[in-house]
Amino acid sequence: MKRNYSIYLSLMLALIAMVILGCSKTEDQVATPKANNLTQPLQSMLDNNFSFSYFDTLMKKTGYYDQVAKGDSAYTLLIPDNDAFTAANMRLDSLLRIPLDSLKQFVGYHILKGSVTTATIPQTITNPRFSITRQTLYFSKPLNGAVTTLHINGMQLRQVDLVATNGIVQVLATPLRVPASSVKAWLVGNANYSYYVAALKKFNLLDQLDKTGPYTVLAPDNSAFVKNGITMDFINSDTFDVKHFNPFLFTAGILSGRIFNTDFGDAPVAGNGVTFTKDGTVTFSAGYYGDLSSVATNYVLQDRYNYTQIGGRPSEKVFEQQPAINGVVHHMNDLLVYPNMVYLPQ
């Protein structure tokens, strides 16, 4: 009996092996990733995280906290933590004194409907998404390699994709700036750029900055003019115009496109950041903390790639870049081109 049992077992095993190994097979299917287990709701994350306390207070003051808690939709919160506000010189008490409508614009610009994670953003720069105030935010991802980070309007994130039961939190290293109605409106409305605005008017370059664009402007502040000995009287004089100076004096700092600081790291410009225009080059370099510096050069020889620097090396801190509906304004602390380097002999 024992011998019969072992014979039957061996025969069964052999039969099973032939059936399994002889059948036709198809290619393996790719496994669908499973959803993560969710933890707490957004409002609890705001309440329970001390580093979010400033933003939590602002959410409650503007009524957005209740909207998010109502649960009619998922939301993505772009939360600048307390350190981010401090680094941008924004005190909570000052923010709470802003008129409520303006405060709602500011806070609402940090909230999107739906769950916006790094995986849902295409791997390119300046992907537009809308906040709940219907203003546009621009999400960028590094082009090369498998990097899982985002930049939003040129700002870095401290933490990405914190999952809540009713949405996502992205933690910003810098608060976002609400977009201005246009590049021209921002410059004209800001007394810090009065010299630059006057100069652009003389060179017939100001009005275009109200058009569709987009334009990226490297705007030197008043101190940049003053420290180079350029007074408002000189700007308004008859000898400060396109007849006396190559327009590259200011066109070097006006670029087509919507360019944020972090774009130079996400989408590097070949040749060490050198861009070529009709009259000269502008070289951009982004610093470790996202700040931006630029150098302009002119062409010296006709046949060969050669140049000399013709201006300062103006630079900007990352939180000083101002988005506008039709572009971006970068606040620069020196002149990109010195007038004497592009003077046209009369």
Next chain:
Amino acid sequence: MKMLLRFKWKELALMFGLLGLLTGCYKYEEKSQISNPSYLRVFNSIPFNLDAVHAGQAQPFLCFLVDPKFDASGNPIDGAVVGDWLHTRELFSLSYAADAATALNAQQTVSNVNTINSGVPLQNVTNANYEYPGKLHVLTAPQMNGIDLSAWAQVPSGKHRILFVVRPQDNTPFNQVATTLRSNTIIDTTIDLQAGEVYTMNALATDLDNAKYGINLRKEQFVHEKFDPGRLYACFYNLSGVQPFLATDPKFPYYWYYTDTMSVSYTYWTTDDNVATGSVIAAQPMLGATNIYMSTVIRGKTDNAVFTPIPFLDRSYFFDQQGVLRTYDLYNPFNSAANAVGTMPFVSFSFGRPNVQTQDGVAGKYSPLVCTTNPASVNLIDPNVLQGNTANSKISQVNLNRVIQSGSSINIIPTVNIFEIIYNRVYLMQLQRGFDKVPE
């Protein structure tokens, strides 16, 4: 009966089990044949032009769809033919499927800043296919006119809608990518394929400065030509778009632009062993094969192919005085000081504007194309090194003489070469003939 009983049943059962193991091999379903197929090969020839100051450009990592299907949001999700993970093409390609056994996520070019997978740690490397079908397992074209065409895929003939969609740089198959990431269709057009014909399609940037894209579909003439087995052949196409800003002024370091109507001439070079080896001046132009006019190339025109015969040298030219096989140009991707000039006979091509008596020193200044590189390693080298295109430098491509070593024998085979000029790149598709004689 008694003999049968003598058989040990246990051993018999084990024997059957072993037989099952050995014969029960892993099987795949066979693909069903396509009736009246055409044969199609697709290249993504869109340069990687996206950077901080050109944000509107498309990231040229695409999915190619024939007769697309759409999801509920109206975004393409699948197709009758799917060419996923379509990377910008390599400089050199063969007529047969050289990459059929290469993994989709194999690392390729070394140290090129702006290509997918370059310099990325192995665990982060994403799938990349440098052409369609490329690494994909599909039904291929048969040998035609003595040429191995297994790099061309069988596709149904007739009218088809074609899409090229920008896709994320990850390993997710296109039909599983989130719908928001499948919405950037840069090319949407219709093609008409005739049964039995061979087609090569290039996805192109038709206007680099304004981010406009389109295709060039070429019905290949080489399957209808009669080639002399004792000759090399070369043919040129210019598939560039409109002249971009960076090509307009000699001041720009990337100043180049192959003019819309252009003459091409060839020179055949051999090495004089009496001159110092490894030196550039060791290469001497051959008498009777210097600056020979080949054809006029018109930008965008692909129906006037001229396969110009070029001499195929005697075997003795390919070996030095000691009987050692001559060498290709050597490029070291990690140490340019170790680069070396080769001694293999090679062909160079020069370009000019026809009907112009003298060069004016500004326009008409095109780098010569020099075919000296080793086909085994050319696609591993940074294309910007091989084809830097600055004034007075050369553009490198693969040697037109195919050297195949088999055991101890060295075969030198003539080839048919199709050069495609696309902006500042000269791509080469080299056809290797499968038979010594063209079939009647």
